Amino acid sequence: MEPFLVLVVVVTSLGAYLVGVRWRGRSRASLRAALGRMLESLGAIVVFAVINLGLAGALALGVRTFTERFVSLYMLDDMVWVVVSVLQGIAWSLWRPDH
Amino acid sequence: MERFLRLLGAGVLIAFVLVAFSPLPNLIAALVAVPADPGKADAIVVLGGGGEWPHGELSSTALHRTIRGIRLYKDGLAPLLVLSGSQGRTAPSQAARRRALALACDVPTQAIITDEQANTTQEEAGRVADLLRPHGARSILLVTDPYHMMRARRLFERAGLAVRPVPANDLPDPAEGPQTRVALMSRAMQEILAIVYYRVAGYI
Numbered sequence: 001m002e003p004f005l006v007l008v009v010v011v012t013s014l015g016a017y018l019v020g021v022r023w024r025g026r027s028r029a030s031l032r033a034a035l036g037r038m039l040e041s042l043g044a045i046v047v048f049a050v051i052n053l054g055l056a057g058a059l060a061l062g063v064r065t066f067t068e069r070f071v072s073l074y075m076l077d078d079m080v081w082v083v084v085s086v087l088q089g090i091a092w093s094l095w096r097p098d099h
Numbered sequence: 100m101e102r103f104l105r106l107l108g109a110g111v112l113i114a115f116v117l118v119a120f121s122p123l124p125n126l127i128a129a130l131v132a133v134p135a136d137p138g139k140a141d142a143i144v145v146l147g148g149g150g151e152w153p154h155g156e157l158s159s160t161a162l163h164r165t166i167r168g169i170r171l172y173k174d175g176l177a178p179l180l181v182l183s184g185s186q187g188r189t190a191p192s193q194a195a196r197r198r199a200l201a202l203a204c205d206v207p208t209q210a211i212i213t214d215e216q217a218n219t220t221q222e223e224a225g226r227v228a229d230l231l232r233p234h235g236a237r238s239i240l241l242v243t244d245p246y247h248m249m250r251a252r253r254l255f256e257r258a259g260l261a262v263r264p265v266p267a268n269d270l271p272d273p274a275e276g277p278q279t280r281v282a283l284m285s286r287a288m289q290e291i292l293a294i295v296y297y298r299v300a301g302y303i
Contacts, residue, residue, distance in 0.1 A: 001276050002120055002277065005277070036105055038108070039104070039105040039108030039112065040101055040104045040105050041104075041108065042104075042107070042108030042109075042111055043103065043104030043105060043106070043107035043108035043111070044104050044108075045108075046108070046111050047104070070218045072218070073293075077285075077289060
């Protein structure tokens, strides 16, 4: 599985690079900047994920403590938290200053 | 701020590659997992977990644990089978569904004890110890998944029971393939955080 996956990713990345450089007028230098912004987005996604999960966990424990209701911490074990954090992180990264 | 986010992003990317494409998750899971130590005991305790699907079928985790408990009973390792599991969105409770499965596998009704009230592992330990006391049971075969076992074992020992762990795994161990490795790492990290929380709360 892994060699197949790596091969496919290398081929599609090289293909995208060639399309970008030859037909879309993009440079090697701007690719470097784009990769930097990609890492920045990834960092923002992690920050949102930690805050979302931390807040949700604290809320669940709060509900348990202050009400009769039981909220399981296993609700945090859901892929939706990751998806939502990805959307928030990307939106944050694309949100640039006005000037 | 941008520099911090980029460094964090690079760290996460490296961590993802290590988790998905190296044996690291297996090594970390091995630190948390508890190996099986089956033998004679006074009771078999199958912990709740995994829940049930919307139409009432037991989840994969719940089924693995229940079947492991039934097999231990059938092997004659203990005279009592304790099935735990509170009610989810639909009645009856997980414990009741597990009981029905055990009865269908010819476990006698008088050998089965159920607990439908406990919502957490800590509550299960206290309630099961109380349920077993009138039966004079002092040692148990504890059935849960191998990554949950360390925390569960400490709780049941604190409740005064001698514990022999018998893990029921619903994840391949060792994990092979990126998706399974990520799932195993996620499970191990989840349990490590739970152990930290239980320690901070003074439960174990």
